[in-house]
Amino acid sequence: MTALPERLIYLDNAATSWPKPPEVAAAMTDFLERTGANPGRSGHRLSIESARILYETRELVAQFFNAPDPQRVVFGLNVTEALNLALHGFLQPGEHIITSSMEHNSMMRPLRRLEEQGIEVTVVSCSPQGFLDLADVEAAIRPNTVLLAINHASNVTGTLLPIDQIGHIARIHNLLLLTDEAQTAGAYPVDMQADCIDLLAFTGHKSLYGPMGTGGLIIGERVDIQRMTPLKQGGTGSRSERETQPEFAPDRYESGTPNAVGLAGLGASIRWLQQRGIEQIRAHEVALCQHLLGGLSAIPGVTIYGPLDAECQTATVSFNIEHMSPSEVGLRLDDEFGLLCRVGLHCAPAAHRTLGTFPEGTVRFGLGVFNTHEDVDAAIDAIRQLSGKKVI
């Protein structure tokens, strides 16, 4: 067995950020040790304190995305659950939805399922760099179109889409805009009101630096709560005299005991992000990404996908080494260099078809706020060594 490298370089932040700010674990430990009770179920002091922590996180999320009403921040497990709630809850047979060809399966799979139930789906093709032509979006609008559903940034190439401009198109045509903020929330400024977002799906475990199992859907004021059905029904601690689901948010969509300990951690991570400042985080990641792009593009035999411009993408870079499969690269980076990344299709077959990298996929480096220029140097050096060792 080969000796493991002493230092791990974690470049899988696009899947899950790690490490987390120490405040996150502290808040979760504190919750488990001192609060612990079921929020919103019982009237005793620990239950109320638990509900207070949950509400504070709700308010922090609303502030963070400039959402008008914290009661319309609906918590769930992750973006996947949030997108499922929005798509299954909102769309009705005979209606038409427009999405992009750079989407993750968290968008594509619910849409393909809905297609079987009579929803019409148009997938607008993006360029090989992942860019979306807004004229194509407008051209796809039909009389029965009700929703534009788009990821803010690709999880494969990091390509940023102009959500604010897409939002304006939605307003002009009286459509709603659903955004998948999995890759952007915490890494890039998102303003629900300025960007004209009606349904915002976010996850806590990526660039918000919270724990896994936290996330949710923020429902804007243009969305009729009565029209949008919940994914599940059950106990909410409210309207307990009735056997039917409450009609108001957030309870309508939050049945069952929530991940309160996780949400305590998410609250701590958002406070940490607010203190650090999203502009500063973005500047750090742009610098790291530019460094990585520059280093990788100078290595013969390396092909980088996406915008190749740190300003036009999140700090996620996809590439391949000539004559080496992504899975082999990933294994060797882990074994020989202690460098952890993600390889393959990244749950986004449509995006890889758009890039021309289907079915093999790519090697993906996802940088995060705790990465340094030394990490990037080490990553570039590892790829240089691997590409030099290739067997043709």
Added chain:
Amino acid sequence: MNEAYAVILVPSTSYAIQIERLLQGSGILCKLIPVPRQLSSDCGVCVRIDRQTSGDALKLIQAAQIDFEGMHEI
């Protein structure tokens, strides 16, 4: 606080806490308590305030456009 209270009934605990934060921010004392049985059979909580502050509390809640289901003297 004297013994004369009013309670504000809310759709759920989340709203009770929203109101609690609003009132505390304006210096109005309040306490979250289980909903008195004579008002509702719901298992949730409500916001108890001093009756003397009920007028001010009501104005604040209405100005903040927080959903609530009524105020009752107890």
